[in-house]
Amino acid sequence: MNFKLILNIAFHLLQARLKQTVVAAIGVTFGIAMFISLVSFMNGLNDLLDGLMLNRTPHVRLYNEIKPSENQPINLSEAYKKNANFINSIKPKDRGKSIYNSKTIIKVLKADSRVVDVAPKINTPVFFNSGTIEISGIISGVDVMAEEKLFAFSDYIIDGKITDLTQNNSIIIGKGLADKMLLERGDIIKITTAKGNLASLKIVGISQIGIAEIDDVSSYTSLETAQKLLGEPTNYITDIQIKLYDMTTAPSVAKEMAATFELDAIDYQTANSQFETGSSVRSIISYAVGIVLLIVAGFGIYNILNMMIYEKMDSIAILKATGFSGSDVKWIFISLSLVIGVVGGLFGLVFGYIFTSIIDVIPFETAALPTIKTYPINYNPVFYIIGILFALFTTVIAGLFPALKASRVDPVEIIRGK
């Protein structure tokens, strides 16, 4: 088949109906541009919301859960081994929250090829004293450099520098706490630990994650300061936070690590299942709207090609009389449709990029998200590939039926009808 000739004929037919062709192509352009903008924006938003949680949450967290001993003494007794034993009033065992042999565990984890990095942490409840009022809260003792590397902690410091935490007896407190106690950077805050120890720490920064519940209670200090506060040795840590290269493997890795180190482990997916659901629903909505727009554009193309066939009956008849087969005629009309799809689709990609760039610079400032200044956009090239494939697919389908119709035109009927 002579595709050059077929394309040439298709182009000439299109030129003859330039206006309609342009309208049809604009339909595709609009559909693709909207699809790109919508998907990019929605995914930008998803990334933002995911990041909000993901940045603050390790993929796997190892810790000691407070729970009763699984192996109760009765199970050791030979006499009752085969019986079903009921035990009342079990209390959780005091194993301490400290992770035993933590330094070795961290060393092993850091050597694991699946692990990006490991950040040790101490979580402990405290009271913040403000005059006569005690406000309960949490101090997280963090390894400053690891925390910054894994969780981009400095993104959430609205006042002060994270590196100041390495000074002795310094603390960064949540915005909610600071507001409640009328404290600012440079002030001294008094703390009572759960064991009754008193301490004064210097505020070197204010943090804001954007989730009020966290900002109202949380504060951050270095591992060393936290250990000092609690009167614990330098190997005392309560949590090991792990980031993996492949987040999707977190559940299985968590299970494996829990077994290896005889600790409790929780993975990202289990901890944040509601966020996953939200993201996928938003994606589905944006894809659905994009597809609907393209289907509408497809109907436009279908209409215009149908009209063109009625207009060009004579041309189709003479092409067939002079040696063009039905399939040649079919390909002429499919290429018509494809030309509209390719041109409209490419323009759609360009306009989609322009629209998203415009959205990207629209100011979007909210107290809850201190690091976000404009609407979030995800410029993933995959969206553009999907967009152009959608455009080609819908236009080919829209062109197929008119093309089949044209291929079945009986030249005798047309020529004899004159």
Next chain:
Amino acid sequence: MNNTVLETKALNKYFNDPIRFQVLKNIALTINHGEFVSIVGKSGCGKSTLLYLLSTMDTDYEGEIYIHNELVTNKSDAALAKIRSENIGFVFQFHYLLNEYNVLKNVMLPGLKLAKYSTKEIEHRAMEHLKTLDMQDQALKMPNQLSGGQKQRVAIARALINDPLIIMGDEPTGNLDKKNSDMVFDIFNQLTIEKNQTLLIVTHDNDFAHRTHRIVTMEDGSIIES
């Protein structure tokens, strides 16, 4: 190698709408190389129907048609399109030129489809045909800028582009005045004389028919005189 260009055996054709009606009855016709044949008959006698069966465009018939001793009955759409492209040139009552292309391109189009020659060669041949028909000055005009007689001459040039075995015409002079009709006849006549071109023309113009070499007269779906 015998000289037959077109041959039919026991050709029957029915119209089924609105009632079953036999249009062609047992047509047996042989056309030899170099003949200038006209088919005449009253309106509705089936002469155009016969032409379209012979043209391979209408495939709904009983019997057999041979073009150049090759059976074309029951061939596929694509195969028939190729046969038309190689062997048959058409001139209709209406010119059927594509308004999107200029005259030269219209003439070239069937040649480009067959692609027996290079584009350059086809263009050269198209120009030659237009020159023979005294249309070389109009080559780059669009069809809607031409008169009726000129358009028909372009259509004839288009029919000639692939050096067809036979040129078929369905009332090629039907829309033309006397002067232009004569001109078209002269062109056809010249083709038979100079190039030994085979022609099969359906017409109701008796004047035209009487000047051809052989007249096939039809009545009620049968050939009554050949």
